[in-house]
Amino acid sequence: QVQLVESGGGSVQSGGSLRLSCQASGVSVVNRVMTWFRQSPGAAREGVASSFFGELMNYTDSVRGRFTISQDNTKNTLYLQMDILKPEDTAMYYCAASSRDDYFWDWRRDWSRESEYSNWGQGTQVTVSS
Numbered sequence: 001q002v003q004l005v006e007s008g009g010g011s012v013q014s015g016g017s018l019r020l021s022c023q024a025s026g027v028s029v030v031n032r033v034m035t036w037f038r039q040s041p042g043a044a045r046e047g048v049a050s051s052f053f054g055e056l057m058n059y060t061d062s063v064r065g066r067f068t069i070s071q072d073n074t075k076n077t078l079y080l081q082m083d084i085l086k087p088e089d090t091a092m093y094y095c096a097a098s099s100r101d102d103y104f105w106d107w108r109r110d111w112s113r114e115s116e117y118s119n120w121g122q123g124t125q126v127t128v129s130s
Helices: none
Strands: 003-007 010-013 018-025 033-039 046-052 056-059 067-072 077-082 091-098 117-120 124-129
Touching (some): 003 091, 056 067
Parallel strands (some): 010 124
Antiparallel strands (some): 003 018, 046 056
């Protein structure tokens, strides 16, 4: 059974940093596309950052240059380092593991599509105050 458990959320002031972790079990992070999503109240869930089998990374434009996705394959854990946080980063953050384990999909086009992911964590709340 696949389980994804996020941690590391909290409340920070604008300009601060947080590091989110996603501990995976039942699935190997190196054998999946692993992606961080976020959802704020009243808004749709959006893709934030994605790791393509630990080899390539992609980010939504609003976080590029401020957030860094990484993974430790020995710990089977995905991370999201968030720097220069802004109030608009306030959201529940989720990690997700792709349904597919092959390289033959248009990841750069589809990485943020929720339908590509079959396993989700419970989320961790990030709140940034101005």
